[in-house]
Amino acid sequence: MTGTLGGLRPVHEPRRTPPEAAKLNYSIRLPGGAYCAGTARSFVRTLLDRHGLPDLRETAALAASELVAYGHRFTPDEEMMLKIRWQYDALRIVVYDQHPAHSSPEESEECRSRRSRGMWLLAAAVDACGGDWGLTPVLTSTGGTKSWALLPR
Numbered sequence: 001m002t003g004t005l006g007g008l009r010p011v012h013e014p015r016r017t018p019p020e021a022a023k024l025n026y027s028i029r030l031p032g033g034a035y036c037a038g039t040a041r042s043f044v045r046t047l048l049d050r051h052g053l054p055d056l057r058e059t060a061a062l063a064a065s066e067l068v069a070y071g072h073r074f075t076p077d078e079e080m081m082l083k084i085r086w087q088y089d090a091l092r093i094v095v096y097d098q099h100p101a102h103s104s105p106e107e108s109e110e111c112r113s114r115r116s117r118g119m120w121l122l123a124a125a126v127d128a129c130g131g132d133w134g135l136t137p138v139l140t141s142t143g144g145t146k147s148w149a150l151l152p153r
Contacts, residue, residue, distance in 0.1 A: 017089060017153065018052030024086035030068060033075040040064040044093070047084060056091055056151055059125050060084075063149040064093050064131070066122040070115060071097035090131070091151040100122055101133065101143030108137060115145075120150065 028043060030036040041061040048057045064082060074097060082097040082141045102108040115135060124131045131151045138144035 007093075017086075017087050020050070020052040021086045023150065024048075024051040024053070024084065024091075026111055027081060027083045030071065030080045030082055032075075032079055034069075034072055036072060036080065037065045037069040040068040043082070044084060048091075051086065053086070053091065053153070056153065059129055060093060060151055063122055063151065064095075066125075067093060067095040067147045067149065070119060071095050071099075071145070073118075074099045074111075074115060074145070086099040089153055091153070093151070094146060094148045096138060097145050097147070099137075099143055101137070101141070105136060112137075115147075119147075126151065129147070 017107055017126050024047060026043075026047060030039060041064060044061045044064045048054060048060055053060075064084070068080060068082060078098040080098070081094075083094040083096075085090075085092045085094075099111075102111060112135065119133070119135075126149050129151055131149060133147075133149040135145055135147035138146050
């Protein structure tokens with residue numbers, strides 16, 4: 001034993017991020033409707049293939065689909081915004097929906113809790129890859145919800 005750590009190997013080999021990933025920054029408006037979850041899946045898969053991140057494709061497609069599906073569940077047939085971006089070595093997926101503002105903090109928290117409980121599939125997928133997810137009210141007079149998933153590489 002020499003007292004040096006030179007012989008130790010890293011627990012996992014760091015992955016090189018392809019240069020195309022730096023340009024991954026897209027937004028798409030979804031018109032509302034249950035079919036938009038499938039549109040989100042296809043959009044995300046295509047983007048990740050084009051930007052050299054196929055290893056994140058299926059988890060990201062599931063995350064986008066779940067976020068859009070729950071946006072639709074709480075604001076049926078209302079327009080949503082899906083944003084996908086590569087930043088700080090992680091994929092960020094954000095959905096903004098038009099859920100109306102609640103009249104009291106208690107109602108707002110109950111609604112948030114109800115939505116969070118239903119997103120168990122998203123939670124399991126994101127947790128499995130060491131990511132994070134959440135949702136928060138959008139601070140506008142008309143309301144809205146921002147839900148998101150963060151997937152590290």
